[in-house]
Every structure is written in C-alpha cells, then in structure tokens.
Amino acid sequence: MSNIRVAESAGFCFGVKRAIEMAYEAIGVEPKLYSYGQLIHNKTVTDDLASKGLEIVENLDGLTEGTLLIRSHGVGKALYDEAEAKGLKILDGTCPFVKKIHNIVHDKLAEGLGIIIVGDGTHPEVIGINGWCENAAVILEDEEAAKTKEIPEKEKYAVVVQTTFRQAKFDKILEILQDRGVNMEVHNTICSATEKRQTEAEELSKTVDKMIVIGGKNSSNTQKLVEICAKNCGNTVHIETICDLVLNNFGKDDKIGITAGASTPPAIIKEVVVTMSEALENAVQNLGGSEEATFEQMLEESLVTLHTGDVVKGTVIQVVNEEVSVNLGFKSDGIIARGEFSSDPTVIPSKTVQPGDEIEVFVVRVNDGDGNVMLSRKRIEAQKGIEEIEAAYNDKAVVTGTVTNVVKGGLIAVVNGVNVFIPSSQVSNRFIEDLSVFNGQELEFNIIEVDRVKRRFIGGRKALVEQEIAAKRAALFETIQAGSRVNGTVSRLTDFGAFVDLGGVDGLIHISEMSWGRISNPKEVLKEGQEVEVFVLDVDKEKGKISLSLKDADKNPWKLAAEKYAVGSIVEGKVVRMVPFGAFVELEPGVDGLVHISQIANKHVVKPEDELKVGEIINVKVLEVNPEQKKISLSKRQADAPVEEAPAEEAATEE
Structure with a gap:
C-alpha cells in the first residue's frame, strides 16, 4: 500500500492568510478595492478575488479614491505617503514579521547605523524593507555577494534578513561579514513558520521516494522548498494545482511526501492528497483490493463535523505565551491566538481562562497551515456585542467602552468586544486638540449610528457631556x-x-x-x-x-498704606509707567503713587521721559495718601531738594 505523508507546516503562512482574510472581509464593504501587486502567488485565489471585485495595481497613477490593500510582503514608506496624499484609505496586510523588520531598519537608521539586508534584492519584501531605510541599505543575495560587494565604512551596521531566507545560508553570510571585519548587530528576522516549513520539507524529502511541492511558479518560498527537496530526493516535482500532476509517474509502493508553499490554500493541498489517494487505492484494488481505509477517508472522518464558521464548545488545555490551546474532540487541537482572544487589548488570556475551563469558540479555519484549527473567541464576543449595541441604539441607552486607539478624526472604543468609532466632533461639547488623553480611558456615550452590514458603529458623547454639564451647572449655581x-x-x-x-x-x-x-x-x-x-x-x-x-x-496692601507711607516721609520706589502729566511709581506690589510732572524736578519739565525712565529706582516724598481711592501723591523734586544751611548768626547763637 502506498504511503502518503503531508508536512505539518504545508500551505498558508500566517502573514499570507491574514492578508487574504482582509481582502475577503473588505470585498463588498469597500466600494473600490485595490491590492498593490498580487496578494498571493496562486492563480486560483487571485482569480477568485478578481471576480469578486479586487483590482490589482502596480502603481497609484490615476487613483484618487478607494481603498488600497497592502500585501503581506509589505511596501516602502514612500507608498504610504503617496497613498495618503491621494486620499486613499489603507488596509495594511503587511505580515507582522515583515513589519517588525520595517521598524528595525527605520529605527536603526535614525540611530546612525548602516543597514545590511540579506535577501533577494528583486523580491517585493526586500524592496519594501529598503524603502523604510531611505533605500540606503546594502543588499546581499548570497555568499558571493557577501564576499565581493562593496560595504561602505560605517561605525556599525544593523543586519536583517528576508523572512523566507534559509537559516544555514544566512549563517554562512554572517561568518563572511565577520571575517571582513564588519562591526554589526544581527537581527535574525527569518520567520519561524518559514524555517519550520523548510526544515520539515528537508526531513520529509530524505525519507520518501517521490516528493511533491505545491505552490506558485513565481513564489520565492516555494522555489526554496523545491530546491531543498531536490537535494534529498531526485524525484521532486513542482506543481501549482492538481492539473499539473501526472499520476502515472507514481507507483502503488511509492513513499510519497507532500509539502506546499506559503501561498497555497488548504483546499488545493487537500485536492492533491485526495486525488492521489483515490488513484493509488484504485491501483491496489485492481491488484486484489485492500480493506485498509484510504487517506481521504481518514482525513474526512476527522474533519467531517468541523467547518469554518462553526460555533463549538471546547476545553482549555493550556495557555502558553498567551496563546490558548483548546481540545475540541477532533483530530487537531484548536488554537486561539492572543489577537483573537478578545477585542479588548487589556484582557490577558492567562488571567481569564485556566486549563479545564469550557469555552465557546468560533472556527476561523479548519487547518491554519500548521495542522491546527484556528479559533476565535473575539468573534463570538463581537456577535453578542453587536446585538447589545443595537439594543442600546434602539433604546437610546448609554453604553460604556474602553478607548483602545486614537485615530485620525476620532477615537476607537471597545464595547462588549465591538469597535465603536467616536468622531472628534462627538468626543466632547468643545474642541479637544489632543485626543491622546483619552487613550485607555473608560468612557460613557450613546450609539448614534448603526450599520450592521458594513459593521459600522458610531458613538457620541457630545449630548451626554452637555447634559452632565447642565446638571452640574444647575447644582453649582444653587450653592x-x-x-x-x-x-x-x-x-x-x-x-x-x-x-x-x-x-x-x-x-x-x-x-x-x-x-x-x-x-x-x-x-x-x-x-x-x-x-x-x-x-x-x-x-x-x-x-x-x-x-x-x-x-x-x-x-490688600492699601490697608496699611497710610501707616507705611506717612505724609512727609521719603521712600524708595520704581518707575513703572509714564503718562503725559507725570510718572507712576510702584512703592510695593499693588501700591502705586503718582509723581506729577510739576514734582519731577526743580525746573520746567516738558515730558516725564526727559527726566525719568521706566524701571529706574528713585526716592520720592509722600505728599498725600488716600487709601479709599487708592491714591498717593509723590514728589521727586522735594525728595531731591538739598537741606538748606542755617544763617551764620543762628549758627553762632547755637554754639
């Protein structure tokens, strides 16, 4: 009997799957939807998306409106800027692993480091990474380039690597750079799923007679799988769909291995497995039959009662790194990723559920590419939350939500697992320049618009705030x-x-x-x-x-002014203000006196500015004090007058 083995990590990777899901979710919601380049190197999926309205563009020329979906490979910063300038909405399907590389090269360049990217310089992922470091990176495609390519002198380099690059090859390039004396900090950004897929393909290809690699002819990661398998198994074939498979080349006793690139949907892998199983089973029956179950039968028996979109109950097995494993009673365990556990980012799975807890989950995918069932608890929350929000809208009731994000034009608040947009004009009864003060806060508001088809829910606090202010105002004015x-x-x-x-x-x-x-x-x-x-x-x-x-x-300093500035006393003050008829002198904060123009000097003064200047400290004589009217009359002339000498006769008499 033929032995068919499928690599556990065959098929869709997380990043590609995420971008494809975003595309299908956006279709019908976004009036004009474009993808910047092909989302996936798979004609079946690409044709299906095109038939549903997704248009592929290679540049933004002529686009003035619509939504632009960025594929998992990512793009350079310049494209984001261009899209924003054209008024296009962006759905960012960039793989989180690739986005991490964008952040690394952007930050390290800002720190003054040079950038080295190890990878295929013509690949969209590498082109996009280079676009986040001002296209100034040194790109090394292989060991030969690492040996010969000119690397400008820099105090230090940050080294990143294409996510689908082979680890062994990357290690050799690092050794060469080290031998060349390049001072570097290394960021190993090879995707763990890619490395796992390649390792499984390598091990599997060593144990089989014939190897089938399924994936797009233009797919970089699929080409690497073919290269890896061909080194260990001379009978390696590369197909895109079942139509490319020549069944006559396989015998009933062959040990057959199957793997698939990151752009290969589970349905295509299953179709290949089932078709081969049927063909080889018929060959066995023609030779006398067998009572052993076919691979297809075993596959169908394990998946027959589990489908995408099902809502089922399961038991929590464990929580590791905030990823929840769930026993569903099926062949494969289910996995709830941290991002699918709750719409509230403050909810921590390990503090919410424990092993043995029974929970209700939504089946997102029967096979996530790693052999696991992809689950979501967030979607069930959202479904229940939508019903509660609709009830609040109909009843004009107040809801409470936690602000999780500050976006252009307003706030995003989560209410029972549902994102509600609060426009900036509805955040308060007055303009608030910095909305970031609300991030993380719990707010009360009304639901003012509901569109369930488009999953559009809008909240408003303006009327509520005005009501609260009116109540507080009334209470305050009473007391x-x-x-x-x-x-x-x-x-x-x-x-x-x-x-x-x-x-x-x-x-x-x-x-x-x-x-x-x-x-x-x-x-x-x-x-x-x-x-x-x-x-x-x-x-x-x-x-x-x-x-x-x-x-x-x-x-009040005027209360003691009459005592402190007795009539006839000479005090010190500072000129603080000029007027046509004199100058005001500050005797202390809050107490000013007037030196009339006639009292400035022992001569005719045309303008006060001719004799005095603001800020000048002068001595003045107190002529009059009126605390009730807050007036003090002063004289600089009399304060400056010399003491008159006594007549000679009076002086002699005194002696």
Missing part, C-alpha cells in the same frame, strides 16, 4: 455665593484672564484680579491644569457667569 472661597482647576488661559473649572462650570479670573501687583500676561501667575483657591466676586445666574479673583482681601 455658590459671592464672597465665598472655592477650589478649581485652571482649564484655559487667554490674554485677558483665566478660566477655572469649578466642577463642570467655568468661572473667569480677569487679569486685573490675579495679583495685587502689576502683571502683563496671565501665564506669569497661572498655568493650565493648576489647582487654585479662588474668591467668588460675583454670580450671574441669568447669564451663567461667575467672576473670580485670586486676590485675598485680607492681604
């Missing part, structure tokens, strides 16, 4: 009185004063009420967010206005 002291927070500064939040209602401190001394700008005294104690000067309930002051009446 606040002129003459009282209250605490508040400076909410806004202007040229003429400061607004203070007294608990939902703002009162105004005019600049003249900020200090007994002279100030030119409120920022000299206060800053936004500062806690202050203020005095209530006036309350106008009809106009909704409250006048406040920072000046303590008990510390």
